[in-house]
Amino acid sequence: MANYIAAIDQGTTSSRCMIFNHAGEPVSSHQLEHEQIYPKPGWVEHDAVEIWSRTEEVIRTAMKKVELSATDIAAIGVTNQRETTVVWDKKTGQPYYNAIVWQDTRTDRICNELMGDVGQDRLREKTGLPLATYFSGPKISWILDNVAGVRQAAERGDALFGTMDSWIIWKLTGVHVTDVTNASRTMLMDLESCDWDDEILELMNIPRQMLPSIRPSSDPEIYGETSTDGPFSGVIPVCGDLGDQQAATVGQTCFDIGEAKNTYGTGCFMLLNTGTEIVQSKNGLLTTPCYKFGNEPTVYALEGSIAIAGAVVQWLRDQLQLIEHAEEIEALAFSVEDNGGMYFVPAFSGLFAPYWKSNARGAIVGMTRYVTRGHFARAALEAVAYQTREILDAMEADSGVKLQALKVDGGMVANELLMQYQAHVLGVPVTRPKVAESTALGAAYAAGLAVEFWKNTAEMRQNWGIDKTWHPSEEDTARTANYRMWKKAVTRTFDWIE
Numbered sequence: 001m002a003n004y005i006a007a008i009d010q011g012t013t014s015s016r017c018m019i020f021n022h023a024g025e026p027v028s029s030h031q032l033e034h035e036q037i038y039p040k041p042g043w044v045e046h047d048a049v050e051i052w053s054r055t056e057e058v059i060r061t062a063m064k065k066v067e068l069s070a071t072d073i074a075a076i077g078v079t080n081q082r083e084t085t086v087v088w089d090k091k092t093g094q095p096y097y098n099a100i101v102w103q104d105t106r107t108d109r110i111c112n113e114l115m116g117d118v119g120q121d122r123l124r125e126k127t128g129l130p131l132a133t134y135f136s137g138p139k140i141s142w143i144l145d146n147v148a149g150v151r152q153a154a155e156r157g158d159a160l161f162g163t164m165d166s167w168i169i170w171k172l173t174g175v176h177v178t179d180v181t182n183a184s185r186t187m188l189m190d191l192e193s194c195d196w197d198d199e200i201l202e203l204m205n206i207p208r209q210m211l212p213s214i215r216p217s218s219d220p221e222i223y224g225e226t227s228t229d230g231p232f233s234g235v236i237p238v239c240g241d242l243g244d245q246q247a248a249t250v251g252q253t254c255f256d257i258g259e260a261k262n263t264y265g266t267g268c269f270m271l272l273n274t275g276t277e278i279v280q281s282k283n284g285l286l287t288t289p290c291y292k293f294g295n296e297p298t299v300y301a302l303e304g305s306i307a308i309a310g311a312v313v314q315w316l317r318d319q320l321q322l323i324e325h326a327e328e329i330e331a332l333a334f335s336v337e338d339n340g341g342m343y344f345v346p347a348f349s350g351l352f353a354p355y356w357k358s359n360a361r362g363a364i365v366g367m368t369r370y371v372t373r374g375h376f377a378r379a380a381l382e383a384v385a386y387q388t389r390e391i392l393d394a395m396e397a398d399s400g401v402k403l404q405a406l407k408v409d410g411g412m413v414a415n416e417l418l419m420q421y422q423a424h425v426l427g428v429p430v431t432r433p434k435v436a437e438s439t440a441l442g443a444a445y446a447a448g449l450a451v452e453f454w455k456n457t458a459e460m461r462q463n464w465g466i467d468k469t470w471h472p473s474e475e476d477t478a479r480t481a482n483y484r485m486w487k488k489a490v491t492r493t494f495d496w497i498e
Protein backbone atom coordinates (compact mmCIF):
# COMPACT_ATOMS: atom_id res chain seq x y z
CA MET A 1 0.00 0.00 0.00
CA ALA A 2 1.46 3.37 -1.02
CA ASN A 3 0.99 5.58 2.05
CA TYR A 4 3.42 8.34 1.17
CA ILE A 5 4.21 11.04 -1.37
CA ALA A 6 7.81 12.05 -2.16
CA ALA A 7 8.80 15.63 -2.94
CA ILE A 8 12.06 16.74 -4.49
CA ASP A 9 12.91 20.37 -3.73
CA GLN A 10 15.79 21.56 -5.86
CA GLY A 11 16.59 24.95 -4.28
CA THR A 12 19.22 27.61 -4.93
CA THR A 13 21.31 26.56 -1.93
CA SER A 14 20.52 22.89 -1.63
CA SER A 15 18.51 19.94 -2.90
CA ARG A 16 16.30 17.92 -0.62
CA CYS A 17 13.95 14.99 -0.70
CA MET A 18 11.05 14.92 1.75
CA ILE A 19 8.51 12.19 2.26
CA PHE A 20 5.04 13.12 3.53
CA ASN A 21 2.17 11.10 4.98
CA HIS A 22 -1.54 11.77 4.41
CA ALA A 23 -1.64 14.30 7.27
CA GLY A 24 0.96 16.37 5.39
CA GLU A 25 3.62 15.59 7.99
CA PRO A 26 7.20 14.96 6.94
CA VAL A 27 8.27 11.43 7.88
CA SER A 28 11.72 11.63 6.35
CA SER A 29 13.99 14.22 4.84
CA HIS A 30 17.51 14.61 3.56
CA GLN A 31 19.24 17.69 2.19
CA LEU A 32 22.61 18.48 0.59
CA GLU A 33 24.11 21.82 -0.46
CA HIS A 34 25.80 22.28 -3.83
CA GLU A 35 28.56 24.61 -4.94
CA GLN A 36 27.83 28.24 -5.78
CA ILE A 37 30.09 29.24 -8.67
CA TYR A 38 30.95 32.94 -9.16
CA PRO A 39 33.14 33.14 -12.31
CA LYS A 40 32.93 36.96 -12.58
CA PRO A 41 31.28 39.81 -10.66
CA GLY A 42 27.51 39.47 -11.11
CA TRP A 43 27.73 35.93 -12.55
CA VAL A 44 26.29 32.96 -10.61
CA GLU A 45 26.36 29.38 -11.89
CA HIS A 46 25.52 25.85 -10.68
CA ASP A 47 26.85 22.56 -11.95
CA ALA A 48 23.70 20.72 -13.10
CA VAL A 49 25.52 17.36 -13.00
CA GLU A 50 26.48 17.95 -9.36
CA ILE A 51 22.87 18.94 -8.62
CA TRP A 52 21.56 15.72 -10.16
CA SER A 53 24.01 13.54 -8.23
CA ARG A 54 23.12 15.37 -4.98
CA THR A 55 19.44 14.82 -5.84
CA GLU A 56 20.00 11.11 -6.33
CA GLU A 57 21.82 10.95 -3.00
CA VAL A 58 19.11 12.82 -1.03
CA ILE A 59 16.40 10.59 -2.52
CA ARG A 60 18.26 7.39 -1.60
CA THR A 61 19.04 8.63 1.92
CA ALA A 62 15.51 9.94 2.63
CA MET A 63 14.06 6.58 1.55
CA LYS A 64 16.64 4.59 3.50
CA LYS A 65 16.21 6.58 6.76
CA VAL A 66 12.67 5.20 7.12
CA GLU A 67 13.28 2.00 5.18
CA LEU A 68 10.75 2.73 2.44
CA SER A 69 10.72 1.19 -1.02
CA ALA A 70 9.18 2.41 -4.29
CA THR A 71 5.90 0.57 -3.60
CA ASP A 72 5.35 2.78 -0.51
CA ILE A 73 5.35 5.97 -2.63
CA ALA A 74 2.10 6.83 -4.45
CA ALA A 75 3.54 9.70 -6.50
CA ILE A 76 6.42 12.15 -6.80
CA GLY A 77 6.27 15.94 -6.98
CA VAL A 78 9.13 18.18 -8.08
CA THR A 79 9.72 21.80 -7.11
CA ASN A 80 12.66 24.00 -7.94
CA GLN A 81 14.53 27.26 -7.88
CA ARG A 82 12.88 29.01 -10.82
CA GLU A 83 14.45 30.69 -13.90
CA THR A 84 17.82 28.92 -13.49
CA THR A 85 18.66 27.78 -17.01
CA VAL A 86 20.35 24.63 -18.23
CA VAL A 87 20.78 23.43 -21.81
CA TRP A 88 21.85 19.84 -22.38
CA ASP A 89 22.53 17.35 -25.14
CA LYS A 90 19.61 14.94 -25.35
CA LYS A 91 21.85 12.15 -26.70
CA THR A 92 24.58 12.24 -24.06
CA GLY A 93 22.57 13.83 -21.22
CA GLN A 94 25.49 16.24 -20.63
CA PRO A 95 24.90 19.97 -20.12
CA TYR A 96 26.67 22.17 -22.67
CA TYR A 97 27.39 24.77 -19.99
CA ASN A 98 26.86 25.29 -16.25
CA ALA A 99 23.31 26.23 -15.24
CA ILE A 100 22.98 30.03 -15.23
CA VAL A 101 21.31 30.94 -11.95
CA TRP A 102 18.35 33.32 -11.61
CA GLN A 103 20.56 35.77 -9.68
CA ASP A 104 23.06 36.07 -12.56
CA THR A 105 23.23 39.50 -14.23
CA ARG A 106 25.27 38.69 -17.37
CA THR A 107 22.28 39.26 -19.66
CA ASP A 108 22.10 42.96 -18.85
CA ARG A 109 23.19 43.94 -22.36
CA ILE A 110 20.78 41.47 -24.01
CA CYS A 111 17.95 42.92 -21.92
CA ASN A 112 18.88 46.48 -22.87
CA GLU A 113 18.89 45.53 -26.55
CA LEU A 114 15.48 43.85 -26.20
CA MET A 115 14.20 46.97 -24.50
CA GLY A 116 15.23 48.95 -27.61
CA ASP A 117 13.71 46.38 -30.01
CA VAL A 118 10.34 45.80 -28.45
CA GLY A 119 10.00 47.97 -25.34
CA GLN A 120 9.06 46.93 -21.85
CA ASP A 121 5.28 47.26 -22.11
CA ARG A 122 4.60 44.70 -24.87
CA LEU A 123 6.58 41.97 -23.09
CA ARG A 124 5.07 42.81 -19.74
CA GLU A 125 1.54 42.64 -21.09
CA LYS A 126 2.14 39.20 -22.60
CA THR A 127 4.27 37.61 -19.89
CA GLY A 128 3.45 39.58 -16.71
CA LEU A 129 7.17 40.22 -16.22
CA PRO A 130 9.40 43.29 -16.46
CA LEU A 131 12.41 42.99 -18.75
CA ALA A 132 15.16 41.94 -16.32
CA THR A 133 18.20 39.69 -16.13
CA TYR A 134 16.24 37.50 -13.66
CA PHE A 135 14.31 35.50 -16.28
CA SER A 136 15.38 32.49 -18.39
CA GLY A 137 14.74 33.66 -21.98
CA PRO A 138 17.73 36.01 -22.19
CA LYS A 139 19.87 33.38 -20.40
CA ILE A 140 19.00 30.86 -23.15
CA SER A 141 19.93 33.47 -25.77
CA TRP A 142 23.26 33.99 -24.02
CA ILE A 143 24.05 30.26 -24.09
CA LEU A 144 22.99 29.95 -27.75
CA ASP A 145 25.21 32.89 -28.70
CA ASN A 146 28.24 32.21 -26.49
CA VAL A 147 28.73 28.47 -26.14
CA ALA A 148 30.26 26.89 -29.24
CA GLY A 149 27.98 24.54 -31.18
CA VAL A 150 24.83 24.98 -29.06
CA ARG A 151 22.84 27.00 -31.59
CA GLN A 152 23.48 24.43 -34.32
CA ALA A 153 22.57 21.61 -31.90
CA ALA A 154 19.36 23.41 -30.95
CA GLU A 155 18.43 23.88 -34.60
CA ARG A 156 19.09 20.17 -35.24
CA GLY A 157 16.80 19.34 -32.30
CA ASP A 158 19.63 17.87 -30.18
CA ALA A 159 19.81 20.55 -27.49
CA LEU A 160 17.14 20.71 -24.79
CA PHE A 161 16.45 23.67 -22.51
CA GLY A 162 15.04 23.31 -19.04
CA THR A 163 14.62 25.04 -15.74
CA MET A 164 15.70 22.74 -12.91
CA ASP A 165 12.30 20.99 -12.74
CA SER A 166 12.66 19.89 -16.38
CA TRP A 167 16.24 18.75 -15.78
CA ILE A 168 15.26 16.67 -12.72
CA ILE A 169 12.10 15.20 -14.34
CA TRP A 170 14.06 14.35 -17.49
CA LYS A 171 16.71 12.60 -15.37
CA LEU A 172 14.00 10.74 -13.43
CA THR A 173 11.75 9.75 -16.35
CA GLY A 174 13.37 10.66 -19.70
CA VAL A 175 10.42 12.99 -20.46
CA HIS A 176 10.98 16.66 -21.42
CA VAL A 177 8.28 18.71 -19.66
CA THR A 178 7.72 21.70 -17.42
CA ASP A 179 4.63 23.18 -15.77
CA VAL A 180 2.88 26.52 -16.30
CA THR A 181 4.45 28.15 -13.25
CA ASN A 182 8.00 27.38 -14.34
CA ALA A 183 7.32 28.05 -18.02
CA SER A 184 5.99 31.51 -17.18
CA ARG A 185 9.35 32.49 -15.64
CA THR A 186 11.19 32.10 -18.92
CA MET A 187 9.54 35.25 -20.28
CA LEU A 188 8.65 33.15 -23.33
CA MET A 189 5.14 32.10 -22.28
CA ASP A 190 1.92 33.96 -22.99
CA LEU A 191 0.12 34.34 -19.65
CA GLU A 192 -3.34 33.89 -21.10
CA SER A 193 -2.84 30.94 -23.47
CA CYS A 194 -0.15 29.35 -21.22
CA ASP A 195 1.73 28.41 -24.40
CA TRP A 196 5.13 29.46 -25.78
CA ASP A 197 4.79 32.74 -27.64
CA ASP A 198 6.15 32.65 -31.21
CA GLU A 199 6.66 36.41 -31.41
CA ILE A 200 8.89 36.42 -28.31
CA LEU A 201 10.75 33.28 -29.44
CA GLU A 202 11.55 35.03 -32.70
CA LEU A 203 12.61 38.19 -30.91
CA MET A 204 15.03 36.29 -28.66
CA ASN A 205 16.02 33.98 -31.52
CA ILE A 206 15.21 30.78 -29.58
CA PRO A 207 14.25 27.60 -31.53
CA ARG A 208 10.92 26.27 -30.25
CA GLN A 209 12.03 22.62 -30.49
CA MET A 210 14.47 23.04 -27.60
CA LEU A 211 11.65 23.94 -25.18
CA PRO A 212 9.80 21.43 -22.97
CA SER A 213 6.05 20.88 -23.31
CA ILE A 214 4.02 22.89 -20.82
CA ARG A 215 1.83 20.76 -18.55
CA PRO A 216 -0.49 21.35 -15.57
CA SER A 217 1.24 21.65 -12.16
CA SER A 218 -0.77 18.66 -10.96
CA ASP A 219 -1.36 16.28 -13.83
CA PRO A 220 -3.58 13.17 -13.61
CA GLU A 221 -2.16 12.18 -17.01
CA ILE A 222 1.27 11.97 -15.27
CA TYR A 223 4.46 13.31 -16.86
CA GLY A 224 6.30 9.99 -16.73
CA GLU A 225 7.48 7.23 -14.42
CA THR A 226 10.70 6.55 -12.57
CA SER A 227 12.60 3.40 -13.44
CA THR A 228 14.03 0.53 -11.43
CA ASP A 229 17.61 1.63 -12.10
CA GLY A 230 16.98 5.21 -10.85
CA PRO A 231 17.37 6.53 -7.27
CA PHE A 232 13.87 5.34 -6.22
CA SER A 233 14.72 1.80 -7.43
CA GLY A 234 11.20 1.29 -8.76
CA VAL A 235 8.38 2.60 -10.93
CA ILE A 236 6.52 5.63 -9.46
CA PRO A 237 4.44 8.25 -11.32
CA VAL A 238 5.89 11.77 -11.46
CA CYS A 239 2.86 14.05 -11.71
CA GLY A 240 3.45 17.25 -9.69
CA ASP A 241 5.65 20.17 -10.76
CA LEU A 242 5.66 23.73 -9.42
CA GLY A 243 8.20 26.54 -9.17
CA ASP A 244 9.28 26.68 -5.52
CA GLN A 245 7.46 29.89 -4.65
CA GLN A 246 4.21 28.68 -6.16
CA ALA A 247 4.73 25.34 -4.40
CA ALA A 248 5.06 27.16 -1.06
CA THR A 249 1.80 29.00 -1.81
CA VAL A 250 0.10 25.62 -2.33
CA GLY A 251 1.84 24.14 0.74
CA GLN A 252 0.50 27.05 2.80
CA THR A 253 -2.95 26.26 1.32
CA CYS A 254 -3.45 29.80 -0.05
CA PHE A 255 -6.25 28.61 -2.32
CA ASP A 256 -8.59 31.58 -1.87
CA ILE A 257 -8.33 34.97 -3.54
CA GLY A 258 -6.51 37.39 -1.21
CA GLU A 259 -4.49 34.72 0.64
CA ALA A 260 -0.73 35.32 0.67
CA LYS A 261 2.53 33.79 1.90
CA ASN A 262 6.13 34.95 2.13
CA THR A 263 9.01 32.46 1.78
CA TYR A 264 12.43 33.36 3.23
CA GLY A 265 15.05 31.22 1.43
CA THR A 266 18.04 32.38 -0.61
CA GLY A 267 15.76 35.13 -1.85
CA CYS A 268 12.38 36.13 -0.45
CA PHE A 269 9.13 35.87 -2.39
CA MET A 270 5.62 36.97 -1.47
CA LEU A 271 2.72 35.62 -3.54
CA LEU A 272 -0.89 36.75 -3.33
CA ASN A 273 -3.56 34.53 -4.91
CA THR A 274 -5.65 36.61 -7.36
CA GLY A 275 -7.81 33.74 -8.63
CA THR A 276 -8.36 33.02 -12.31
CA GLU A 277 -8.06 36.72 -13.14
CA ILE A 278 -4.79 38.11 -14.54
CA VAL A 279 -4.05 41.25 -12.50
CA GLN A 280 -1.35 43.47 -14.01
CA SER A 281 0.70 45.28 -11.38
CA LYS A 282 1.07 49.06 -11.31
CA ASN A 283 3.55 48.91 -8.44
CA GLY A 284 6.49 46.81 -9.60
CA LEU A 285 5.14 43.33 -8.85
CA LEU A 286 5.05 40.36 -11.23
CA THR A 287 1.96 38.60 -12.54
CA THR A 288 2.50 34.89 -12.57
CA PRO A 289 0.56 31.62 -12.68
CA CYS A 290 0.11 30.32 -9.14
CA TYR A 291 -0.89 26.76 -10.11
CA LYS A 292 -2.93 24.75 -12.57
CA PHE A 293 -4.54 21.59 -11.26
CA GLY A 294 -5.51 19.15 -14.04
CA ASN A 295 -8.13 20.57 -16.41
CA GLU A 296 -9.19 23.36 -14.05
CA PRO A 297 -8.44 26.94 -15.12
CA THR A 298 -5.05 28.40 -14.24
CA VAL A 299 -5.00 30.33 -10.95
CA TYR A 300 -2.79 33.43 -10.99
CA ALA A 301 -0.86 35.41 -8.38
CA LEU A 302 0.81 38.74 -7.86
CA GLU A 303 4.40 38.24 -6.76
CA GLY A 304 6.96 40.41 -5.00
CA SER A 305 10.43 38.98 -5.63
CA ILE A 306 13.42 39.91 -3.46
CA ALA A 307 16.72 38.60 -4.85
CA ILE A 308 18.75 38.51 -1.65
CA ALA A 309 17.44 37.35 1.73
CA GLY A 310 19.14 34.23 3.22
CA ALA A 311 21.87 34.81 0.63
CA VAL A 312 23.08 37.78 2.69
CA VAL A 313 23.56 35.42 5.64
CA GLN A 314 25.44 33.00 3.39
CA TRP A 315 27.59 35.90 2.20
CA LEU A 316 28.45 36.95 5.76
CA ARG A 317 29.29 33.28 6.45
CA ASP A 318 31.24 32.32 3.31
CA GLN A 319 32.71 35.53 1.96
CA LEU A 320 33.31 37.60 5.13
CA GLN A 321 33.56 34.61 7.49
CA LEU A 322 31.75 36.62 10.15
CA ILE A 323 29.92 33.48 11.29
CA GLU A 324 30.49 29.76 10.77
CA HIS A 325 26.87 28.61 10.52
CA ALA A 326 23.80 30.52 9.27
CA GLU A 327 21.91 30.20 12.58
CA GLU A 328 24.73 32.01 14.46
CA ILE A 329 23.60 35.28 12.93
CA GLU A 330 20.74 35.47 15.41
CA ALA A 331 22.95 35.50 18.54
CA LEU A 332 25.31 37.96 16.84
CA ALA A 333 22.41 40.27 16.00
CA PHE A 334 21.11 39.96 19.58
CA SER A 335 24.52 41.15 20.86
CA VAL A 336 23.54 44.73 19.94
CA GLU A 337 20.38 46.67 20.75
CA ASP A 338 19.69 48.11 17.33
CA ASN A 339 21.34 48.68 13.95
CA GLY A 340 23.55 51.48 15.30
CA GLY A 341 22.52 53.69 12.37
CA MET A 342 23.77 51.21 9.77
CA TYR A 343 21.70 50.11 6.74
CA PHE A 344 22.74 47.29 4.44
CA VAL A 345 21.12 47.14 1.00
CA PRO A 346 22.19 43.78 -0.47
CA ALA A 347 21.56 44.64 -4.14
CA PHE A 348 24.08 41.99 -5.21
CA SER A 349 22.02 41.08 -8.30
CA GLY A 350 20.61 44.54 -8.84
CA LEU A 351 17.26 45.30 -7.23
CA PHE A 352 14.21 43.18 -7.96
CA ALA A 353 10.68 44.17 -6.87
CA PRO A 354 9.44 46.81 -6.64
CA TYR A 355 12.36 48.66 -8.30
CA TRP A 356 13.61 46.36 -11.12
CA LYS A 357 16.97 48.08 -11.41
CA SER A 358 19.52 45.67 -12.84
CA ASN A 359 22.23 48.31 -12.59
CA ALA A 360 21.95 48.80 -8.82
CA ARG A 361 24.66 47.23 -6.64
CA GLY A 362 24.91 46.59 -2.90
CA ALA A 363 25.68 49.34 -0.39
CA ILE A 364 26.27 49.66 3.33
CA VAL A 365 25.57 53.16 4.57
CA GLY A 366 25.47 55.06 7.85
CA MET A 367 28.63 53.50 9.29
CA THR A 368 30.65 55.16 12.04
CA ARG A 369 33.47 53.74 14.18
CA TYR A 370 30.73 52.73 16.62
CA VAL A 371 29.57 49.79 14.46
CA THR A 372 30.56 46.23 15.34
CA ARG A 373 30.10 42.74 13.87
CA GLY A 374 26.78 42.65 15.70
CA HIS A 375 25.53 45.67 13.75
CA PHE A 376 26.45 43.95 10.47
CA ALA A 377 24.34 40.96 11.51
CA ARG A 378 21.49 43.17 12.64
CA ALA A 379 21.50 45.35 9.51
CA ALA A 380 21.55 42.23 7.29
CA LEU A 381 18.48 40.77 8.99
CA GLU A 382 16.68 44.12 9.08
CA ALA A 383 17.25 44.43 5.31
CA VAL A 384 15.11 41.32 4.78
CA ALA A 385 12.32 42.78 6.90
CA TYR A 386 12.38 46.21 5.19
CA GLN A 387 12.40 44.68 1.71
CA THR A 388 9.35 42.62 2.67
CA ARG A 389 7.58 45.78 3.89
CA GLU A 390 8.18 47.38 0.48
CA ILE A 391 6.62 44.35 -1.21
CA LEU A 392 3.63 44.33 1.12
CA ASP A 393 3.02 48.04 0.47
CA ALA A 394 3.08 47.39 -3.30
CA MET A 395 0.79 44.38 -2.97
CA GLU A 396 -1.79 46.24 -0.93
CA ALA A 397 -1.71 49.12 -3.41
CA ASP A 398 -2.19 46.75 -6.40
CA SER A 399 -4.84 44.49 -4.94
CA GLY A 400 -6.70 46.79 -2.59
CA VAL A 401 -6.45 43.88 -0.09
CA LYS A 402 -5.29 44.86 3.42
CA LEU A 403 -3.45 41.85 4.79
CA GLN A 404 -4.51 40.82 8.30
CA ALA A 405 -1.62 38.41 8.89
CA LEU A 406 1.29 37.03 6.90
CA LYS A 407 1.96 33.29 6.55
CA VAL A 408 5.72 32.69 6.42
CA ASP A 409 8.01 29.74 5.66
CA GLY A 410 11.50 28.86 4.36
CA GLY A 411 14.92 28.38 5.96
CA MET A 412 15.12 31.84 7.57
CA VAL A 413 11.90 31.55 9.58
CA ALA A 414 13.87 29.64 12.21
CA ASN A 415 15.29 33.07 13.08
CA GLU A 416 13.06 34.43 15.86
CA LEU A 417 14.71 37.86 15.94
CA LEU A 418 13.95 38.29 12.24
CA MET A 419 10.35 37.12 12.62
CA GLN A 420 9.70 39.46 15.57
CA TYR A 421 11.29 42.36 13.72
CA GLN A 422 9.27 41.47 10.61
CA ALA A 423 5.98 41.70 12.52
CA HIS A 424 7.18 45.02 13.98
CA VAL A 425 8.10 46.51 10.59
CA LEU A 426 4.91 45.32 8.87
CA GLY A 427 2.54 46.13 11.69
CA VAL A 428 0.73 42.80 11.13
CA PRO A 429 1.11 39.39 12.83
CA VAL A 430 3.51 36.92 11.23
CA THR A 431 2.53 33.24 11.38
CA ARG A 432 4.77 30.20 10.99
CA PRO A 433 2.94 26.93 10.19
CA LYS A 434 3.66 23.60 11.86
CA VAL A 435 5.30 22.40 8.65
CA ALA A 436 7.63 25.26 7.67
CA GLU A 437 8.81 23.19 4.66
CA SER A 438 5.84 24.52 2.67
CA THR A 439 7.72 24.32 -0.63
CA ALA A 440 8.25 20.56 -0.50
CA LEU A 441 4.76 20.08 0.93
CA GLY A 442 3.23 22.02 -1.98
CA ALA A 443 4.99 19.79 -4.52
CA ALA A 444 3.77 16.74 -2.62
CA TYR A 445 0.21 18.12 -2.64
CA ALA A 446 0.36 18.68 -6.43
CA ALA A 447 1.52 15.11 -7.02
CA GLY A 448 -0.88 13.63 -4.45
CA LEU A 449 -3.86 15.45 -5.93
CA ALA A 450 -3.09 14.00 -9.36
CA VAL A 451 -3.31 10.40 -8.07
CA GLU A 452 -6.18 11.15 -5.65
CA PHE A 453 -3.97 10.54 -2.59
CA TRP A 454 -5.60 13.80 -1.46
CA LYS A 455 -9.11 14.22 -2.89
CA ASN A 456 -9.30 18.01 -2.93
CA THR A 457 -7.85 21.24 -1.54
CA ALA A 458 -10.18 21.10 1.48
CA GLU A 459 -8.33 17.99 2.67
CA MET A 460 -5.04 19.87 2.39
CA ARG A 461 -6.40 22.85 4.35
CA GLN A 462 -7.22 20.54 7.25
CA ASN A 463 -3.52 19.67 7.48
CA TRP A 464 -2.45 23.30 8.00
CA GLY A 465 -1.83 24.43 11.58
CA ILE A 466 0.00 27.23 13.39
CA ASP A 467 3.34 26.67 15.09
CA LYS A 468 3.96 30.25 16.26
CA THR A 469 2.69 33.79 15.70
CA TRP A 470 4.71 36.98 16.27
CA HIS A 471 2.67 40.08 17.00
CA PRO A 472 3.74 43.62 16.15
CA SER A 473 4.54 45.95 19.00
CA GLU A 474 2.70 49.28 19.27
CA GLU A 475 3.32 51.67 16.35
CA ASP A 476 6.26 53.84 17.39
CA THR A 477 8.28 56.65 15.91
CA ALA A 478 11.39 54.45 15.62
CA ARG A 479 9.63 52.07 13.19
CA THR A 480 8.63 54.89 10.87
CA ALA A 481 12.04 56.55 11.12
CA ASN A 482 13.95 53.31 10.42
CA TYR A 483 11.83 52.52 7.38
CA ARG A 484 12.35 56.04 6.06
CA MET A 485 16.13 55.66 6.47
CA TRP A 486 15.97 52.29 4.70
CA LYS A 487 14.20 53.90 1.73
CA LYS A 488 16.92 56.55 1.65
CA ALA A 489 19.64 53.87 1.77
CA VAL A 490 18.06 52.03 -1.19
CA THR A 491 18.32 55.13 -3.39
CA ARG A 492 22.11 55.13 -2.80
CA THR A 493 22.42 51.86 -4.80
CA PHE A 494 20.64 53.07 -7.96
CA ASP A 495 22.51 53.32 -11.28
CA TRP A 496 25.79 52.15 -9.77
CA ILE A 497 26.74 50.22 -12.94
CA GLU A 498 27.16 52.71 -15.78
Ligand SMILES: Nc1ncnc2c1ncn2[C@@H]1O[C@H](COP(=O)(O)OP(=O)(O)O)[C@@H](O)[C@H]1O
Pocket residue numbers: 011012013014264265266267309310311312313314326327328329330410411412414415
Ligand atom coordinates in the same frame (compact mmCIF):
# COMPACT_ATOMS: atom_id res chain seq x y z
N1 LIG B 1 18.69 30.65 11.53
C1 LIG B 1 18.87 31.31 10.38
N2 LIG B 1 18.92 32.66 10.37
C2 LIG B 1 19.06 33.34 9.21
N3 LIG B 1 19.16 32.75 8.01
C3 LIG B 1 19.12 31.41 7.95
C4 LIG B 1 18.97 30.62 9.13
N4 LIG B 1 18.96 29.31 8.75
C5 LIG B 1 19.09 29.30 7.40
N5 LIG B 1 19.19 30.56 6.92
C6 LIG B 1 19.33 30.97 5.51
O1 LIG B 1 18.23 30.40 4.81
C7 LIG B 1 18.64 29.98 3.50
C8 LIG B 1 18.23 28.54 3.29
O2 LIG B 1 16.84 28.46 3.26
P1 LIG B 1 16.11 27.48 2.23
O3 LIG B 1 14.66 27.72 2.40
O4 LIG B 1 16.65 26.12 2.44
O5 LIG B 1 16.67 28.11 0.88
P2 LIG B 1 16.67 27.64 -0.65
O6 LIG B 1 15.33 26.98 -0.89
O7 LIG B 1 16.82 28.94 -1.36
O8 LIG B 1 17.83 26.73 -0.90
C9 LIG B 1 20.15 30.16 3.41
O9 LIG B 1 20.41 31.28 2.59
C10 LIG B 1 20.59 30.43 4.85
O10 LIG B 1 21.62 31.39 4.87
Ligand SMILES: O=P(O)(O)OC[C@H](O)CO
Pocket residue numbers: 011012013080081082083102243244245265266267268
Ligand atom coordinates in the same frame (compact mmCIF):
# COMPACT_ATOMS: atom_id res chain seq x y z
O1 LIG C 1 15.87 29.03 -3.89
P1 LIG C 1 14.87 29.96 -3.36
O2 LIG C 1 13.94 29.29 -2.39
O3 LIG C 1 15.43 31.22 -2.80
O4 LIG C 1 13.94 30.41 -4.58
C1 LIG C 1 14.47 30.95 -5.72
C2 LIG C 1 13.36 31.45 -6.61
O5 LIG C 1 12.59 30.42 -7.15
C3 LIG C 1 13.90 32.31 -7.71
O6 LIG C 1 12.85 32.80 -8.49
